[in-house]
Amino acid sequence: MLNAVYNKPNRIVERQKLVQNxxxxxxxxxxxxxxxxxxxxxxxxxxxxxxxxxxxxxVRGKPASE
Numbered sequence: 379m380l381n382a383v384y385n386k387p388n389r390i391v392e393r394q395k396l397v398q399n400x401x402x403x404x405x406x407x408x409x410x411x412x413x414x415x416x417x418x419x420x421x422x423x424x425x426x427x428x429x430x431x432x433x434x435x436x437v438r439g440k441p442a443s444e
Contacts, residue, residue, distance in 0.1 A: 397407050405415055 399405050405411055
């Protein structure tokens with residue numbers, strides 16, 4: 379029942395060679411890393427834009443009422 383868990387082939391050396399032989403930045407070397415990094419950049423850009431918008435609204439203030 380647990381053979382699939384503890385009788386797996388050891389592929390550490392293969393994966394280590396795969397990662398270390400590439401000449402791209404470390405955060406792009408692993409599978410799906412572009413998806414994670416671009417998602418992070420997207421959320422970061424949205425948060426910066428919303429913060430700037432909120433600060434602009436605070437500086438602008440409310441219109442004077444008569």
